[in-house]
Amino acid sequence: MKIWDVVIVGGGPIGIACGLEAKKKGLSYIILEKGCIVNSLYNYPLNMQFFSSSEKLEIDEIPFISIEAKPKRNEALEYYRRIVTSNQLNISLFEKVNSINKIDGYFNIVSEKSTYKSTNVIISTGFYDIPNKMNVPGEDLKKVTHYYKDPHFYSNQQVAVIGASNSAIDAALECYRKGAEVSLIIRGPEVGQRVKYWVRPDIINRIEEGSIKVYYNSVVKEITEDEIILNSPTGTISLKNDYVLALTGYMPNFSFLEKIGIQLSKDEKRLPQYNPETMETNIENLYLAGVICGGMETHKWFIENSRIHAKMIMENIVQNIKSITNQPVNLG
Known part of the structure; x- marks a missing residue:
C-alpha cells in the first residue's frame, strides 16, 4: 500500500x-x-x-x-x-x-x-x-428542516423561522419577500448582534412595521402537523404553521x-x-x-x-x- x-x-x-x-x-x-x-x-x-x-x-x-x-x-x-x-x-x-x-x-x-x-x-x-437540535416533539416532521435553500418554495405559506443569527434572519427576509407569512422565533431579547451590519436594520424595520411577526424570549415547546407551539413570556402561544425553518446553528x-x-x-x-x-x-x-x-x-x-x-x-x-x-x- x-x-x-x-x-x-x-x-x-x-x-x-x-x-x-x-x-x-x-x-x-x-x-x-x-x-x-x-x-x-x-x-x-x-x-x-x-x-x-x-x-x-x-x-x-x-x-x-x-x-x-x-x-x-x-x-x-x-x-x-x-x-x-x-x-x-x-x-x-x-x-x-x-x-x-x-x-x-x-x-x-x-x-x-x-x-x-x-x-x-x-x-x-x-x-x-x-444541526443543533431543539429536541422537542414534532422536530422530526417532514415540515421541519434545519437547512434553508430557496425562498420560492415557501411562497404563500405560513413559515416559522427559529433563530437570531445570519442564517435565520436571511431566511426570514427572503421568505417574506417571496410572499410567505413569516413568524420569527428568538429565544433572546433581540436580533443577534453578529447579524450582517447591512441586514440587521432591514429585519428590525420589517419587524417594527409588522411585516414580520417576532416572538422574543420564546422557545419552541412542540410542533404539530398544522401548528407550532411556543413558550413565551405571556404564556403558551399556538401559531398556524405550514413549515418550520429551525436555523439554530x-x-x-x-x-x-x-x-x-x-x-x-x-x-x-x-x-x-x-x-x-x-x-x-x-x-x-x-x-x-x-x-x-x-x-x-x-x-x-x-x-x-x-x-x-x-x-x-x-x-x-x-x-x-x-x-x-x-x-x-x-x-x-
Whole structure:
C-alpha cells in the first residue's frame, strides 16, 4: 500500500488550501471529501452573501474577483472550483471517511471507497453537517428542516423561522419577500448582534412595521402537523404553521473526533486540543485546520482567519520530515 505524506479529510476552502500548500512543498497528498468540491458552501442558501469581502476569502494569494465587494455563494463556488481544477489538486470526491486509526506510527484511513496509509493526517471537516437540535416533539416532521435553500418554495405559506443569527434572519427576509407569512422565533431579547451590519436594520424595520411577526424570549415547546407551539413570556402561544425553518446553528462531528482520539474540553465549548503554533492535536502528526478548531464556538473561526492554518501545518510537517531524514527540505 502506498504511504502518503499527508491525507487531508475535508475538501472545503481550508482543505483545498492545505492541498495547495502540500503540493508546493513537494509532499504526496490526497484530499478526501464526502461530497462535492466545497460541499458545505454548495449547501448554503442559493442567495447567500458572505460577511467577508472577496480578498479575505482568497487562498494562496490567488485573486478572488467578485461583482460586489462581498461575494455571493455562486461566485465562491466558481472561485474554489477553479482553484482545484486549475491546480490539478489530488482530490477524491464523494468519499466519506469512516475511521482513522494510528498503528505503528502510521495512520490507516478507511473511507467508503478505499483504505489509505499516511504519516500525517489533517482534519478540516468544518461544522455544517450536524444541526443543533431543539429536541422537542414534532422536530422530526417532514415540515421541519434545519437547512434553508430557496425562498420560492415557501411562497404563500405560513413559515416559522427559529433563530437570531445570519442564517435565520436571511431566511426570514427572503421568505417574506417571496410572499410567505413569516413568524420569527428568538429565544433572546433581540436580533443577534453578529447579524450582517447591512441586514440587521432591514429585519428590525420589517419587524417594527409588522411585516414580520417576532416572538422574543420564546422557545419552541412542540410542533404539530398544522401548528407550532411556543413558550413565551405571556404564556403558551399556538401559531398556524405550514413549515418550520429551525436555523439554530450547527456543530462539528464531535463523535468522529473522539473516535479518532482527539481530546475535547469537558465544558460546553467542546474545544479540541491542539497546539496553536502548529495545529497538531494531542495525537502526534494529526492536525486540525479551519472552523473545526472552535468546537461549539463556531463563530470564532472562519475562512478569513483560518486560511493561515495550511502554511502552519505544512511547515511543521516538512520540518518533522527533515528532522527524521536529516535531508534538506524545500520550504517553498
